[in-house]
Amino acid sequence: MINADKSLGKVVFGFAALCLAGLLVARSSGAAPDIPRDFDSGGEKIFTRHNETPPAALGGTDGRRTLNTYYALRQYPGSPPRVPHPVPVFFRDENRDCLACHGRGGYDAEQDAYAPVTPHPENENCFQCHVPQRTEMTFGANNWQSVNPPKLGRLQLAGAPPPIPHGLQLREDCLACHAGPAAVAEIRVEHGSRSNCRQCHVPMLSTELPKKFRRPAEEPGQ
Amino acid sequence: MGFNRRAFIKSAAATSAMASAASLFPGVSFAGWKKLEGATGMISWQKAPCRFCGTGCGVLVGVSGDRAVAVKGDPNCSVNKGLCCVKGYHSVQALYGRDRITKAKVRKKGKMVEVPISEALDLVAAKIKETVARHGKDSVAMYGSGQWTIPDGYVASKLFKGCLGTNNLEANARLCMASAVTGFMTTFGIDEPMGCYEDIEHADVFVTWGNNMAEMHPVLFSRMLAARKRKKDVVIIDFATRSTRSSQAADKSILFKPSTDLAVANAICYEIIRNGWVNESFVKKHTTFHKGKTDIGYGTEDHFAFKDKAEDMSFAEYKKFLGDYTPEKVEKISGVSARDIRYLASLYGDPTKKVTSFWCMGMNQHVRGTWINNLVYNIHLLTGKISTPGNSPFSLTGQPSACGTVREVGTLTHKLPHGVVMNEKDRQMAAKIWEVPLANIDPKPTYHTVEMFRALDRGDIRFMWIQVTNPMVTIPNLNRYRDGALKDDRFIVVSDVYPTPTTDVADVILPAALWIEQEGLFGNSERRTQHFDQIVPPPGEAMSDTWQIIEVARRLGFKKQFPWSEEEYIGKIWAEYRRFHDNPKHNMAPYKVLKERAGVQWPFVDGRETRWRFNPKYDPACKPGTGFDFYGKKDGKAWIWARPYEPAAESPDAEYNFWLNTGRVIEHWHTGSMTRRVPVLHQAMPESYVEINPEDAVDLGVVNGEKVKIISRRGAVTMKASINGRGVPPRGMVFVPFFDEAYLINEVTLDAFCPISKQPDYKKCAVRLEKA
Numbered sequence: 001m002i003n004a005d006k007s008l009g010k011v012v013f014g015f016a017a018l019c020l021a022g023l024l025v026a027r028s029s030g031a032a033p034d035i036p037r038d039f040d041s042g043g044e045k046i047f048t049r050h051n052e053t054p055p056a057a058l059g060g061t062d063g064r065r066t067l068n069t070y071y072a073l074r075q076y077p078g079s080p081p082r083v084p085h086p087v088p089v090f091f092r093d094e095n096r097d098c099l100a101c102h103g104r105g106g107y108d109a110e111q112d113a114y115a116p117v118t119p120h121p122e123n124e125n126c127f128q129c130h131v132p133q134r135t136e137m138t139f140g141a142n143n144w145q146s147v148n149p150p151k152l153g154r155l156q157l158a159g160a161p162p163p164i165p166h167g168l169q170l171r172e173d174c175l176a177c178h179a180g181p182a183a184v185a186e187i188r189v190e191h192g193s194r195s196n197c198r199q200c201h202v203p204m205l206s207t208e209l210p211k212k213f214r215r216p217a218e219e220p221g222q
Numbered sequence: 223m224g225f226n227r228r229a230f231i232k233s234a235a236a237t238s239a240m241a242s243a244a245s246l247f248p249g250v251s252f253a254g255w256k257k258l259e260g261a262t263g264m265i266s267w268q269k270a271p272c273r274f275c276g277t278g279c280g281v282l283v284g285v286s287g288d289r290a291v292a293v294k295g296d297p298n299c300s301v302n303k304g305l306c307c308v309k310g311y312h313s314v315q316a317l318y319g320r321d322r323i324t325k326a327k328v329r330k331k332g333k334m335v336e337v338p339i340s341e342a343l344d345l346v347a348a349k350i351k352e353t354v355a356r357h358g359k360d361s362v363a364m365y366g367s368g369q370w371t372i373p374d375g376y377v378a379s380k381l382f383k384g385c386l387g388t389n390n391l392e393a394n395a396r397l398c399m400a401s402a403v404t405g406f407m408t409t410f411g412i413d414e415p416m417g418c419y420e421d422i423e424h425a426d427v428f429v430t431w432g433n434n435m436a437e438m439h440p441v442l443f444s445r446m447l448a449a450r451k452r453k454k455d456v457v458i459i460d461f462a463t464r465s466t467r468s469s470q471a472a473d474k475s476i477l478f479k480p481s482t483d484l485a486v487a488n489a490i491c492y493e494i495i496r497n498g499w500v501n502e503s504f505v506k507k508h509t510t511f512h513k514g515k516t517d518i519g520y521g522t523e524d525h526f527a528f529k530d531k532a533e534d535m536s537f538a539e540y541k542k543f544l545g546d547y548t549p550e551k552v553e554k555i556s557g558v559s560a561r562d563i564r565y566l567a568s569l570y571g572d573p574t575k576k577v578t579s580f581w582c583m584g585m586n587q588h589v590r591g592t593w594i595n596n597l598v599y600n601i602h603l604l605t606g607k608i609s610t611p612g613n614s615p616f617s618l619t620g621q622p623s624a625c626g627t628v629r630e631v632g633t634l635t636h637k638l639p640h641g642v643v644m645n646e647k648d649r650q651m652a653a654k655i656w657e658v659p660l661a662n663i664d665p666k667p668t669y670h671t672v673e674m675f676r677a678l679d680r681g682d683i684r685f686m687w688i689q690v691t692n693p694m695v696t697i698p699n700l701n702r703y704r705d706g707a708l709k710d711d712r713f714i715v716v717s718d719v720y721p722t723p724t725t726d727v728a729d730v731i732l733p734a735a736l737w738i739e740q741e742g743l744f745g746n747s748e749r750r751t752q753h754f755d756q757i758v759p760p761p762g763e764a765m766s767d768t769w770q771i772i773e774v775a776r777r778l779g780f781k782k783q784f785p786w787s788e789e790e791y792i793g794k795i796w797a798e799y800r801r802f803h804d805n806p807k808h809n810m811a812p813y814k815v816l817k818e819r820a821g822v823q824w825p826f827v828d829g830r831e832t833r834w835r836f837n838p839k840y841d842p843a844c845k846p847g848t849g850f851d852f853y854g855k856k857d858g859k860a861w862i863w864a865r866p867y868e869p870a871a872e873s874p875d876a877e878y879n880f881w882l883n884t885g886r887v888i889e890h891w892h893t894g895s896m897t898r899r900v901p902v903l904h905q906a907m908p909e910s911y912v913e914i915n916p917e918d919a920v921d922l923g924v925v926n927g928e929k930v931k932i933i934s935r936r937g938a939v940t941m942k943a944s945i946n947g948r949g950v951p952p953r954g955m956v957f958v959p960f961f962d963e964a965y966l967i968n969e970v971t972l973d974a975f976c977p978i979s980k981q982p983d984y985k986k987c988a989v990r991l992e993k994a
Contacts, residue, residue: 076293079312080311123444124444125440129307129308131889131902135904138904141320142899143319145255146286147261148263150263169304170295207264207265
């Protein structure tokens with residue numbers, strides 16, 4: 001498994017590098033050498049471009065982030081995720097900080113993946129909450145349990161906009177997670193351009209009320 | 223760059239395995255935690271202060287059934303405004319380590335045997351009685367903690383000082399806050415900061431003195447970064463002995479040689495006076511000048527005693543004293559360039575800039591800890607930059623209730639809940655509130671922490687009850703004190719939540735309730751008292767530390783002093799304790815108010831909190847029309863102290879040629895007995911290491927991860943080298959985090975302390991290195 005992945009990784013990485021190089025020379029080089037040029041409105045370019053673009057970039061998303069990989073990095077719904085990739089323990093170059101990739105997202109050739117965008121770029125002390133994993137061993141067993149992640153959908157009518165099943169604290173920016181190529185596959189939206197998300201989607205929290213609501217008139221003794 | 227290719231491939235493999243599993247079983251979730259069975263999915267959120275550091279973040283604990291299942295920052299808490307650090311977010315997982323101590327254990331024929339907790343408590347009480355009868359009242363001792371809740375510390379003080387009549391009561395805050403306290407007492411005559419965290423939003427300049435806030439007070443640090451970003455022209459200066467994450471984020475990092483912060487602080491004052499930056503009307507109206515003894519020793523010998531003697535001096539004499547601290551002279555001592563010293567002075571001196579200084583263990587764990595606290599106050603007093611928003615010399619704390627319990631309740635040998643044992647009026651007040659004869663309260667302090675463990679070793683103390691702390695990891699020069707605790711005819715009781723090197727030396731282990739498994743109160747760095755309810759039940763027979771003490775006190779015959787029921791004891795204890803501070807300088811909020819809010823600052827007068835003390839605009843205890851009123855001193859004036867530079871107790875020499883510095887990391891809290899049981903935290907920081915300067919590493923012939931033996935005159939530890947890792951020490955220094963019980967770095971450290979505060983210096987001793 002590991003070996004297969006390793007070689008696959010190399011292949012993908014090499015392919016991406018080739019594509020990048022290819023893109024630079026695409027304009028001057030032709031497709032098949034022995035056919036006439038510039039017929040059918042120069043339609044050969046379609047195939048050249050397709051060949052030379054990484055699959056991830058074609059789809060607009062690599063589809064690799066799913067809810068399962070999302071929750072695998074967390075300890076309970078809403079916990080700060082671990083850092084799932086190696087990071088230098090001591091940043092020396094200002095441009096190598098987390099926000100270089102996670103501030104605006106984009107394709108990272110080294111990871112061959114789109115970087116997820118943070119919903120709270122104003123908090124710059126990233127390691128305050130997000131730590132990498134340096135071992136899989138634990139110090140001792142732990143009986144930790146938590147509640148299920150919220151169910152998706154939960155619409156009340158067919159075709160109705162689904163409610164927001166999580167708190168918004170530190171997750172105020174919907175588009176950071178729900179739109180763009182690194183969005184988690186199951187919760188990615190195609191209508192991000194509409195901008196005012198909460199026009200249609202309202203929070204539906206799983207917060208237990210401290211006591212049952214009663215109308216004042218229903219209070220005992222009134 | 224330290225990229226671990228293999229780990230990356232491995233994690234990529236795990237991720238793709240997850241992804242393929244997900245595509246095989248659509249709709250099945252592979253979340254990283256075990257699902258709580260029968261949970262409705264509904265969570266109730268209840269407020270508490272975070273369990274860990276002294277910042278005192280408000281957290282909301284998510285509860286499902288009788289289990290804590292989630293955490294978020296409390297947006298209603300002004301400390302952290304909804305943001306936590308990685309420890310806070312995962313704090314509730316520390317409740318559920320599988321090796322929680324849930325049953326009492328007693329040593330029988332050399333083996334620890336589980337017994338019902340009532341039997342263990344009977345034995346503790348019987349042992350106290352027996353030891354007092356055979357060896358006198360001062361042969362029994364209690365050693366607690368800045369993680370004690372306020373009620374824990376209060377009942378401990380009442381039992382030991384009021385009922386048993388011994389001042390053998392100390393807490394680990396002696397290792398962490400004592401110099402801050404003596405700094406406040408000698409300069410202002412009253413403990414705890416005048417400012418508050420709101421200073422962060424007002425200040426133009428931050429100087430952190432030997433304080434890696436990015437890791438130790440991350441929430442305040444990011445609040446500082448946010449303020450800098452918003453205001454643009456804010457400057458952060460990291461003044462320290464090694465490069466850290468805080469240095470990376472700072473606008474300027476200035477490194478000084480260990481202990482020479484004393485000289486640099488004096489040089490800053492020299493420059494402030496030379497340039498005419500003194501706020502003369504403030505200095506004239508609100509300060510007086512003093513000097514104390516010099517060449518005051520280091521306390522490394524048993525029975526060390528020291529008493530400072532203050533003498534008045536004039537401003538002219540003070541100015542003359544500073545003549546030894548010109549920037550050029552201090553450059554030679556400290557390694558800080560004269561130019562950087564002048565720059566620091568100009569930041570403090572600029573009348574248009576508001577300056578906040580932060581410090582914590584760098585200044586407090588210092589053999590001249592009291593002095594360096596005094597000297598930083600001098601800078602703020604000379605420039606009048608104090609007690610106004612943004613102008614704040616701010617001493618941070620490391621434990622959630624170092625202030626609330628140890629400093630305010632006074633669980634130190636010389637202290638009472640109000641005042642000190644030496645003062646008859648304070649003893650009278652305690653005797654009256656505690657309903658004990660005045661003669662019970664001994665007017666003579668006994669042992670401070672290091673001397674208490676020496677007394678245990680010598681046999682002057684025969685019985686010690688340790689709660690909520692792990693001294694067999696944290697006491698400096700540990701070999702001697704562990705041997706002492708293990709001697710025949712010593713009886714050690716340990717109340718804790720997990721097995722530790724301290725429970726290893728225990729004769730009785732009592733299972734303790736942890737954090738939100740009990741009702742309690744903490745007090746944070748900014749005079750904020752924070753109440754939490756019992757949110758989940760403790761496991762097995764675990765019992766709150768307060769209730770353990772009450773049970774033992776009753777067995778000793780003190781039913782009258784400990785009359786409360788288990789349902790309402792915390793509220794009753796709070797009401798009784800509040801009587802000690804019933805005055806405008808320290809009035810504390812009533813129980814009902816504390817229950818409702820995410821913390822309330824004292825002095826709490828007429829329903830209002832006090833943000834800035836000693837300033838009549840904000841502080842109702844000030845005499846009106848005074849401008850400033852430093853009412854801790856009789857004449858309302860703060861003291862500026864002439865304190866010289868003196869070197870550390872042990873400096874590198876030809877044989878032991880490196881400084882050893884010790885401290886913490888963001889992932890682990892103190893000895894890691896809780897945080898190491900949290901998977902995320904352990905997996906991010908699985909073991910301790912020794913940071914070595916890259917050039918020293920070349921000289922030594924070690925590369926990253928190779929083993930190095932660190933040897934001092936007291937002990938040796940072998941551990942992995944970390945080069946260009948989390949922090950980088952300068953040449954000639956190594957740094958070791960102390961959280962890992964597998965590498966007991968305190969077997970190497972020195973038990974020297976500040977003669978005034980009696981706080982040990984964990985930051986400076988001499989070692990040599992060998993490639994192992």
